[in-house]
Amino acid sequence: MNAGGSNFSMRVLVVEDEKKTASFVRKALQAEGFAVDVCHNGDDALAAARATPFDGIVLDIMLPGRDGLSVLRQLRERKNVTPVLLLSARGEVNERVEGLNAGADDYLPKPFELVELVARVRALTRRGGETKSTVLRVADLTLDTLTRQAQRGETKIELTAREFRLLEFLMRSAGRMCGRMMILEKVWDYDFDPGTNLVDVYIRRLREKIDAEFEPKLLHTVRGAGYMLKQAP
Amino acid sequence: MTIRTRLTLWYAGILTASLLVIGYGTYREIDEQMRHAHRSEPTERAIGETSEMVFQVGLPAVLLGLLGGWWLTRRALGPVKKLTDAATKIQERNLRDPLPRTGNGDELDQLTKVFNDSLARLDDSFKRIHEFTLHASHELKTPLTVLCGEIETTLRDETLPPAERERLLSQLDEVRRLSKIVDGLTLLAKADAGQVTMQFETVRLDELVRDNFADAQILAEPQSIKVELQNCEEISVRGDRHRLRQLLLNLADNAVKYNQPQGGVTVNLQRVDGFAEFTVANTGQGIPPEILPRVFDRFFRGDPAHSQTVDGCGLGLSIAQWIVSAHNGTIKIESATAKTTTVTMRLPMEE
Numbered sequence: 168m169n170a171g172g173s174n175f176s177m178r179v180l181v182v183e184d185e186k187k188t189a190s191f192v193r194k195a196l197q198a199e200g201f202a203v204d205v206c207h208n209g210d211d212a213l214a215a216a217r218a219t220p221f222d223g224i225v226l227d228i229m230l231p232g233r234d235g236l237s238v239l240r241q242l243r244e245r246k247n248v249t250p251v252l253l254l255s256a257r258g259e260v261n262e263r264v265e266g267l268n269a270g271a272d273d274y275l276p277k278p279f280e281l282v283e284l285v286a287r288v289r290a291l292t293r294r295g296g297e298t299k300s301t302v303l304r305v306a307d308l309t310l311d312t313l314t315r316q317a318q319r320g321e322t323k324i325e326l327t328a329r330e331f332r333l334l335e336f337l338m339r340s341a342g343r344m345c346g347r348m349m350i351l352e353k354v355w356d357y358d359f360d361p362g363t364n365l366v367d368v369y370i371r372r373l374r375e376k377i378d379a380e381f382e383p384k385l386l387h388t389v390r391g392a393g394y395m396l397k398q399a400p
Numbered sequence: 401m402t403i404r405t406r407l408t409l410w411y412a413g414i415l416t417a418s419l420l421v422i423g424y425g426t427y428r429e430i431d432e433q434m435r436h437a438h439r440s441e442p443t444e445r446a447i448g449e450t451s452e453m454v455f456q457v458g459l460p461a462v463l464l465g466l467l468g469g470w471w472l473t474r475r476a477l478g479p480v481k482k483l484t485d486a487a488t489k490i491q492e493r494n495l496r497d498p499l500p501r502t503g504n505g506d507e508l509d510q511l512t513k514v515f516n517d518s519l520a521r522l523d524d525s526f527k528r529i530h531e532f533t534l535h536a537s538h539e540l541k542t543p544l545t546v547l548c549g550e551i552e553t554t555l556r557d558e559t560l561p562p563a564e565r566e567r568l569l570s571q572l573d574e575v576r577r578l579s580k581i582v583d584g585l586t587l588l589a590k591a592d593a594g595q596v597t598m599q600f601e602t603v604r605l606d607e608l609v610r611d612n613f614a615d616a617q618i619l620a621e622p623q624s625i626k627v628e629l630q631n632c633e634e635i636s637v638r639g640d641r642h643r644l645r646q647l648l649l650n651l652a653d654n655a656v657k658y659n660q661p662q663g664g665v666t667v668n669l670q671r672v673d674g675f676a677e678f679t680v681a682n683t684g685q686g687i688p689p690e691i692l693p694r695v696f697d698r699f700f701r702g703d704p705a706h707s708q709t710v711d712g713c714g715l716g717l718s719i720a721q722w723i724v725s726a727h728n729g730t731i732k733i734e735s736a737t738a739k740t741t742t743v744t745m746r747l748p749m750e751e
Contacts, residue, residue: 185542191549198556256541261597278544278579281552329614361646362580362713363653368618391555391569 177292178202178219182212182238183227183254192225195281196288209233213241221249223292225284228255228266236269243270250291254279263358282392283346303338306398308377308385310338319381329354330373337386337396346393370394403480404473411469415462423454479508487515495523533589540582548575577713584715588698591722598640598726602750605635605676608644609669616652616665623661627652630668635676636750639727647723648678650716651743655682658741675729675746682742687735695733696721 179201183189186207193203204219206212209230216224224242228235239251253266256277263274273287303310307320315331317324326334332354337345347366351357355365370386378384387395427450434446479502486499498516502509551572555565590596609632617627637644655665663683670677687695694700699714717733724731729747736742 185546187546188542188549191546191553194553195549195556256538256545276583277541278548278575278582280576281549327614329618357645358642359646360580360583361649361653362584362716363619363649365615365619365649368622372618372621391552391572 176202177222178204179288179292180204180206180212180215180219180221180224182206182209182224182230182235184208184230185227188227191281192284195285196225199285199289201288201292207231209235209238212238216242216247216249217245223288224249224251225288226251226253226271228253228257228262236266239266239269239271252284252287252291254284280346280348280392282344283348286340286344286346286349286393289343303335303341305338305341305385305396306383307381308338310334317377319377322381324376326373326376330369330376333369333373334377337394340396342395342397344389344393344395350394366394404477407473408466408470411473412466415465415469419454419458419462422458423450426450426453483508483512483515490519495519495526530589530592533585534593537582537586537589540578541586544575544579544582548572548579551575581713581715584713584719588715588718588722591726596726598643600638600640602636603639603641603644605637605639605644605678605747606632606669608641608648609667609678612645612648612652613667615649616656616667619653620656620659620665623656623659623663625656625659625661625663625665627665627667630666631670632668633670635669635671637676637727637747638750639747640723643723643726647720647745650720651680651745654716655680655741655743658682659684671749672746674749676749678745678747680743681740683740686739687733687741689735692733692735696731 177200179196181189181192181196181203183192183205184207189205189207193205196203204215204221206215207230209232212224212226212230213233215221226235226238230238235253235255239253242249242251250272251270252273252275253271254275254277255262255266263276266274272291275284275287301311301313303312308318310317310331312335315326317326317331317334333350336350336353348360350366351360370388374386378386383398385396385398387397389395427446430449431443431446483499490497498519499512501512501516551568554560555568555572560568587596610629613627613629613632620627652665652667659665659682665683666679666681668677668679668681691700696717698718701714721731724745724747727747729745731743731745734742734744
């Protein structure tokens, strides 16, 4: 997958007391080119964050001793603005709000999919660096976010409002894996899994419009992971 | 007939009988006295005097007695009525509110105490079930996260043999399905425990319905199902936008899933009897009447064969029902003919 290169020199702290979870999260982030430090409790996390400037922190809420929310508040009190992604097994709407109010940048309920976590960490560490351009381009596919025009080569493509949002999101994340939950959150504004195959059906439609009659194919499905818009297969 | 009416009638009967006995006694007494005095035609005069006594003294006394009896039964049975009223209001939700006790230790007070004790036990069992579900779903989350993460990590290995990859992908699908079930279960367990707060605001229901209609059309397309929006009146409700969207999507999704190829779905939103009424009707197999009352039950699947082909966690309608009742609304499902199923939801409108 999108290993190496782009995330090089990005350093992430993973705070998770469950050893197995910490281990595969570390592996997945390392595979994406992040340098990863792991802590298993809140006090170590605070000490680590004080000693090293991280580009992002993945913070589990349920920790032995000092919990994740308390760590987060401490960090923000110390004027540490490192982007934080909260993980939680409770997954309550209220907890999400509470976490964001305490200064978290994103929130992911357990059980999560690894691809979601990786995509979120990537988005987190890139925050601010995202392209502000109004015309997005992948190969010969262009999307003008001002005139709301989509075009493949010379052919204009008609999109519904939802398809437009979906394509815009995929194009802004071009070359990166997009999980279903993240698509639901960004395109549909759902912060829960509605348990439908809405995303898959929309992707199929979008593929018919932007890929069916064109080469090369741009919209790729990675089974068990999600979708990716990119030029190479 | 209520106990009170019955008692009053019995009492009236007894009083009337006593009146007759007293009347007859009086008559005999007067007759005797007159015969003793050797008066002529004693019988007729005796009857006259007796009836005078019966009507002037006996009848008012009987009426007074009746009135007193009526009052007495009211006094005696009043607490029973209060108890009944209070017990009628008992639902799973307010088991914690005991019935009011007089505290005077009489028979009814004893009855109330016994009743309250069983309520408390019932409440306790419900609480245990809720807590169990909540804890169980929490405990399942960590192992599920690990399972999902480890399978995903293995899948990242590009040298994995295709057969192995296929096997792992299939496992991942099942783990995700399990995660969805656990998510649904957690949500319902929290809802039962009153731990989910809704973010109420003014919501234009027609806008949500239109949005949902667009999604439903897309969901229905692969099976060539036609989705139609009949009415969509401008209606505002007080509600949680996210939950209402979840509800609408859930109903639309069901209408497509339990349909047939080339079938139809009809969506309708209009004002009915001062409520916002939303209906989704779909063609398909229909639901046999004997299982209709159970479709909102958790994990209930009408047709076990169907559950193999339709993907879902089996909690959709239970969640839908919870969302509707949290909005003080009602939801029902009907299968008028064997071929169509209609879900009707009513929410209170906002002025």
